[in-house]
Amino acid sequence: MVVLASTPAVDNIPLLRSPDPGDYFAGMPVVDLSSPGAPKAIAHACERFGFFKLVNHGVPLDTMERLESEAVRFFSQSQAEKDRSGPAYPFGYGSKRIGLNGDMGWLEYLLLAVDSASLSGACPVPTCPVFRAALNEYIAAVRKVAVRVMEAMAEALGIAPLDALSAMVTAEGSDQVFRVNHYPPCHALQGLGCSATGFGEHTDPQLVSLLRSNGTSGLQIALQDGRWVSVPSDRDALFVNVGDSLQVLTNGRFKSVKHRVVANSLKSRVSLIYFGGPPLAQRIAPLPQLLGRGELGEQQSAYKDFTWSEYKKAAYKSRLGDNRLAQFLK
Numbered sequence: 001m002v003v004l005a006s007t008p009a010v011d012n013i014p015l016l017r018s019p020d021p022g023d024y025f026a027g028m029p030v031v032d033l034s035s036p037g038a039p040k041a042i043a044h045a046c047e048r049f050g051f052f053k054l055v056n057h058g059v060p061l062d063t064m065e066r067l068e069s070e071a072v073r074f075f076s077q078s079q080a081e082k083d084r085s086g087p088a089y090p091f092g093y094g095s096k097r098i099g100l101n102g103d104m105g106w107l108e109y110l111l112l113a114v115d116s117a118s119l120s121g122a123c124p125v126p127t128c129p130v131f132r133a134a135l136n137e138y139i140a141a142v143r144k145v146a147v148r149v150m151e152a153m154a155e156a157l158g159i160a161p162l163d164a165l166s167a168m169v170t171a172e173g174s175d176q177v178f179r180v181n182h183y184p185p186c187h188a189l190q191g192l193g194c195s196a197t198g199f200g201e202h203t204d205p206q207l208v209s210l211l212r213s214n215g216t217s218g219l220q221i222a223l224q225d226g227r228w229v230s231v232p233s234d235r236d237a238l239f240v241n242v243g244d245s246l247q248v249l250t251n252g253r254f255k256s257v258k259h260r261v262v263a264n265s266l267k268s269r270v271s272l273i274y275f276g277g278p279p280l281a282q283r284i285a286p287l288p289q290l291l292g293r294g295e296l297g298e299q300q301s302a303y304k305d306f307t308w309s310e311y312k313k314a315a316y317k318s319r320l321g322d323n324r325l326a327q328f329l330k
């Protein structure tokens with residue numbers, strides 16, 4: 001991390017070395033969801049990187065762009081107007097502060113609760129019916145993709161029934177979250193060789209996260225050797241992250257990917273992320289079919305037994321960059 005005398009606008013925001021053009025993720029796995037080879041390709045990508053780009057996923061570009069433009073409209077309101085949709089916790093509008101434990105990023109966002117298929121009725125934000133309709137249309141479509149992806153994972157892993165993983169996020173009471181992030185351009189750092197941290201490094205606690213962004217890059221993932229690489233943006237694609245819970249359910253075979261966002265000094269980035277989590281009471285432990293076939297061929301789970309509720313509680317007490325699974329290792 002670069003330490004610079006801060007300009008007032010980026011006070012308290014950690015800075016990162018600006019990405020080099022050569023840092024692009026050359027070997028990024030691209031999976032065509034409509035192809036018969038998708039299950040194998042997904043499993044391979046999740047084992048190597050915990051991350052892949054998904055094309056031919058079936059979410060219409062229209063649906064993604066309608067939501068993006070509603071989000072842009074929301075974020076272009078005055079600060080006072082946006083603050084009326086806050087605070088972010090448990091759900092609502094937030095700016096710069098991420099979580100409750102002191103993490104800061106160069107972004108503003110909406111954190112939203114998702115019911116079985118769409119925005120939770122109990123989540124009053126956003127109030128604008130056109131924005132809500134666009135959110136609901138997108139969420140319904142992206143959830144279907146999440147289900148297909150998790151079924152493909154089960155197929156490739158030889159897990160029966162095929163919905164063993166996807167049922168956790170479609171079950172009544174599943175804990176799904178939706179997030180709309182807006183990273184404004186950070187003009188103050190233009191040409192200084194460093195960039196503002198948009199969203200600091202972390203892993204996602206849930207099973208899977210499906211991300212769509214506008215044409216501004218910024219997302220980076222950490223490879224297994226610790227090197228950070230930039231993910232080129234693609235507004236037609238979805239990017240899939242393995243989360244901590246899926247790492248445990250697969251007995252360490254799929255890797256929860258460390259990722260972060262670097263803010264751009266010229267262009268704003270808008271990202272839409274669906275986080276598929278299970279019901280609070282769901283036990284998170286390696287699926288029986290995968291015991292004995294883990295990364296080290298171990299018969300026993302490497303993790304203590306825990307529920308999603310216990311993991312989530314611990315996660316929300318942690319800092320963004322903490323290794324949250326460490327305290328659940330046996």
Ligand SMILES: C=C1C[C@]23C[C@@]1(O)CC[C@H]2[C@@]12CC[C@H](O)[C@@](C)(C(=O)O1)[C@H]2[C@@H]3C(=O)O
Binds near residue numbers: 204
């Ligand atoms: C610092 C934090 C923000 C976060 C909750 C946490 O305490 C640790 C996990 C963070 C994360 C990362 C993925 C998602 O963006 C998120 C909504 C989640 O479920 O876990 C965020 C949390 C957040 O922003 O509240």
Ligand SMILES: O=C(O)CCC(=O)C(=O)O
Binds near residue numbers: 199213219261271
């Ligand atoms: O906004 C992005 O592109 C990624 C943000 C992220 O990783 C998150 O919200 O968990």
Ligand SMILES: [Fe+2]
Binds near residue numbers: 202203204209259
């Ligand atoms: Fe994330």
